[in-house]
Amino acid sequence: MLLVLAVAATLSTGVPGATATPAGRVAPSRVIGQAATGDACALFSVEELGKVVGRQCRSARPGTSNGSPTCAYQAGMGGALNVTISPSGSKEKFDEFRALLKEQGETVEAIAGVGDDAFFWGAHAYVRAGPIWLVAWNSDMTQPEDRARAEVLALVKAGAEKLR
Numbered sequence: 001m002l003l004v005l006a007v008a009a010t011l012s013t014g015v016p017g018a019t020a021t022p023a024g025r026v027a028p029s030r031v032i033g034q035a036a037t038g039d040a041c042a043l044f045s046v047e048e049l050g051k052v053v054g055r056q057c058r059s060a061r062p063g064t065s066n067g068s069p070t071c072a073y074q075a076g077m078g079g080a081l082n083v084t085i086s087p088s089g090s091k092e093k094f095d096e097f098r099a100l101l102k103e104q105g106e107t108v109e110a111i112a113g114v115g116d117d118a119f120f121w122g123a124h125a126y127v128r129a130g131p132i133w134l135v136a137w138n139s140d141m142t143q144p145e146d147r148a149r150a151e152v153l154a155l156v157k158a159g160a161e162k163l164r
Helices: 002-013 027-035 046-053 091-103 145-163
Strands: 057-067 068-074 080-086 108-110 117-121 125-128 132-138
Touching: 046 057, 046 145, 080 145, 091 108, 091 125, 108 132, 117 145, 125 145, 132 145
Parallel strands: none
Antiparallel strands: 057 068, 068 080, 080 132, 108 117, 117 125, 125 132
């Protein structure tokens, strides 16, 4: 019986060993746990991200940046859809970062209805969902800027929901 549940959770979520939720999403604690141990690619399977952004993704490559887990989803010929998850962020640090950008004259654009707080800074989207920061950007230079931004927005909307 346990094996059947594990296989069902893997099939419905795309994440081996994950807990299936009623909506078929990966349980937030599972994603956060895997992100904390270095697997940002646990946020989305390649197939799932393809459905979210509306085009096929070929592979997912895990990595790290400044100690936070990252995932580069290869989706085009010129780059990737990139995700960084910081499981130890805070509201205060998020607010301080945004304020610093503004103080330095950077353009920060609020993203309504995503996570607990979210904004675009250039091509990067920053989302706070509780203590988790999700950062995403599209480095696929073959995509027009408006399409790249729409893909990043779709990614962070879906990602923030998974982290709640």
